Each structure stands twice: as C-alpha cells, then as structure tokens.
Amino acid sequence: MYLRASEVGDSSVADIDRSLVRSLPLFANMADVELERMLARAAMRRIPPGEAVFEQGQKATQFFLLLHGRLKVTQVTAEGQQIIVRVVHPGDLFGFAQALQRDDYPGTPIAAAESVVICWPNEVWASIVEQNPNLAVNAMRTIGQRLQEAHTRIREMSTEEVERRVAHAVLRLMDQAGRRDADGDGVHIDFPLTRQDVAEMTGTTLHTVSRLFSAWESQGIVKGGRQKLLIRDRARLEALAEGQ
Amino acid sequence: MYLRASEVGDSSVADIDRSLVRSLPLFANMADVELERMLARAAMRRIPPGEAVFEQGQKATQFFLLLHGRLKVTQVTAEGQQIIVRVVHPGDLFGFAQALQRDDYPGTPIAAAESVVICWPNEVWASIVEQNPNLAVNAMRTIGQRLQEAHTRIREMSTEEVERRVAHAVLRLMDQAGRRDADGDGVHIDFPLTRQDVAEMTGTTLHTVSRLFSAWESQGIVKGGRQKLLIRDRARLEALAEGQ
C-alpha cells in the first residue's frame, strides 16, 4: 500500500507513520487528538533524488515536515552563484516562509536522497497555534536554533580559514547525518554529498575542497569517494577545526 | 525625575514612555490592559556608551527591549577574534536566549551611543505568551526576519568580494540608522561607527575598510570622519553593491 502511494507521488493521511511523527520534539506536548486533527489536514509527498519540493521565489502556500530522506536547501544569487543554506534532516520543519514574514519561499529544497515529506496549507498554522500555543513555542525554538547555527557559520566565515571551516562543516554533518560504517572503521555521511556541496556550504570552491580531502586522506583522517565521505579520525579533524 | 532616574541607572515603570512602546510592531495587537500588566513587571536601565548590557556566556535571566540608542552585539571567538553579529535598533528585542533554547547569552550587546533598555525576568515570557499567543507569533516573525538577515549575510560572504560586502553593509546601515544630514547633502549613520566596526560586520579588516572608504571618498560617493560616515551618492553605492 505504501509502495503504491509512493509511485503516485502523493498519498493519503492514513499512510503517515504515527509513531515516527509522535517521536518528534515539535509535537512533544501535543495531545493525540490534536495531532490527529493536524494530520487530517496534511498531505504526503514523495520526492525522488535531484528533484525540488518547491522553487525559490514561488508563492508560499504550504509548510512542510521532512519524514524520511535528506534535503539540501539552496539559494541562487542574481549572478547565478549557488549556495547551500542548510541541510534538512528527518523531523525538521521547512518551507516556513510565513514565519519569516514573507509570501514566497526564500530557497529551493532539493532531495539529496529519496525523501518523504508531509505538508499543510498555510492557513492550518494559525488555527492550530490558536488551540495549541505550545506548538508556536516549539517552532520558535526551532527557528532560534537555526538562527544560532547561522551565526556560528557567519563567525566561522569571518574569522577562520578555509581548512578550518571545511573541517567544522564535516564535523557538523557527522553529528547530524553520521552513520557507523558497515566496513568497520569510521563514520560515513548518510546521504550523497558532493565536493561541490561542501564547497557551497563553506563558501569555497570544489577545487579547494577536493584538495583538502585529498590531503586529509593521505593523513588517514578521512576517506573519500564519489559522493561519499568516510571519517576515520574524528579527533584529528577536531584538532584541524580548532586550528591544530 | 527622568534625569534623576538616569543618574541611578535604574528606573521605575512609571517613567516608560507609553506612546513609544505602543507604536512598536511587537505589541501591535496587544490590548492596553495586557501591555500595562506586562510593563508592570519590567525594569528600565540606562546604558552609557561603551558599556555592555550583559556579557556573552552569562546566565540568561532576563530578556530586553531597546527603547533609545544603539547596541552592537559582539561575539568573541576562542582565539579572541571579535565579530559584530548584528546591530540592535530602537524597538528591537534582544537578549532572547530562551527562545534560542539556551540558558546563557550568546553575545555581548555594547552601547554604541547612550541607550535606554527595558527588561523582564524570563518567567514573564511564558506567562504572557499563554494569555497572548499573538505576542509569540510576533516574536517568531522577528526571529524569522533575523534569520533571513543572517542568511543574506552568509550568501554575501560566500559569493561576494570585500568591496561589495562592505557596500551592502553600508546600505543596510543607511536604511536602519540613516539620518538626513544637517549640512545638506547626503545621509549619515546615526551613531558612532568605527572602521573596525564595519570590518567586524563584513568579515574583513579595518585596513581594507579604510582603504575602501578612502577610494569611495575620492569618487565623491561617501565622506568619512572619525566614527562618522556620510553617504552622498546612494545610487553609486548600490551599483558597487551589485558589482558595478
């Protein structure tokens, strides 16, 4: 049944995995009845890799929650330069334009791996918050954390050289999407990640990232691969991030 | 009476300028009674230039609103490098640590000019939000906007060269703190602003900022001065910000 729905791309409320949703911090203090009422107004969508959930600049009519998979949120500048604003992990809200007080989406979330999202029309937000202020508080915390991450990134970009910034970015990815490697030693990043991606996260070029990874690999700190990254020596990486 | 209170540094609720507070978007939808109740739990403080409202890392027990003046929020890295995270303008909330889900303040707000703030103990927040969800929504929007600004800055730092970044920063300051100059031509920044400050906002050095300002001055775009900046040709500055 799930598979059939997936083929269509859209799917009914009944298919949404309750236990998964229930475990999210966002809904921690929400009563079962409330949650059910909220899910009743939701829709589910499957996003194949490389596809966008919505496009930057598009009118914001819905907000979203990532259930499975991984999204890279990109922004494109007037000159066509692209950057990755953040990575959306399972359980994260995104496409939250109205909270940012704008009526269009500021970025484009692209599926790095096969992903499943649920979405609500914008109007749902207000009506739900009214009955459940706790959700608003939770959402605010989420945005607050995101703000903190942004400030961290600004600080790093202002004061650190490229190697440290890249090391920090890799450590962050490791914490958010690390997975113990099947082949024994090390932790790998759990979704396809190109050198270009890392460059766009750290404000550098894919060339520099490639050179760094090569250098690190020769020291046994990481092991690269096409769209893959395996971290073998976290301590050394942390040392690099702190500037030796 | 106001002056006497100022001398002490702390002041009573009665002194708070109601019409000023009333006009803030944050309280737009709040009933007079609610506002009065909220102000009843507030305290007022005067901050002389150069002094901090609180220190980075300090336990967060209060949140704040800037009434008059101007604050530069700085963060110091482990290596002692300083950056300016943002500038607080009159009407802005700050010291909002609990919304960021942390119990210490992430930065240090330093008065650039003589400033007046009002502050509340953290507990007030929860009790007020409960009775007035609208305030939570407003606060979330504020944080959302701040997040957007942070992303803009990240994008600029990733993709633009120093000159464009500095031009953008100056334009932003102009919009937020610009004031028609008394001596006729141009708009000046309404608080003391050093080259070092601008450097810390844009992730460069005071040397580079100084060189840029000199170059711009020789083209008649701006006019510098000790802790002063006068913008004479906004159009040219915008052109620079867009990359000629």
Add this chain to the structure above:
DNA sequence: GCCGTTCCTTGCGCTCCCGCAAGGAACATG
C-alpha cells in the same frame, strides 16, 4: 557493453586581501 554525464583530481599562475609597520589626526583628561 558502450557512451554520455556527472563527479573528482591536480598543476599552475595570478589576484585579492591580509598582516605588518609607521605615522598622523581627533578626542579625552588632568
């Protein structure tokens, strides 16, 4: 299995910008 596409690597030259250094101007303080 072949071919096209995407992704990665590495060398080389160049440029933007930092860091050092030294001097000068504005302002505060007694």
Add this chain to the structure above:
DNA sequence: CATGTTCCTTGCGGGAGCGCAAGGAACGGC
C-alpha cells in the same frame, strides 16, 4: 596646554585560495 589614548590612513610584501584547464574515474541509460 600637555599627554595619552583611540581611531584612521597608507605603503609594501607575501600568501591563501581562486579560476582555468585538462584528464580521469564512477555511474546510469539504452
């Protein structure tokens, strides 16, 4: 007015990292 402090300016040299370029490796589609 004298002295110290903060802030600004400018020259010079060096280096981190970008951009170009060219080649190679992994993957997917037919």
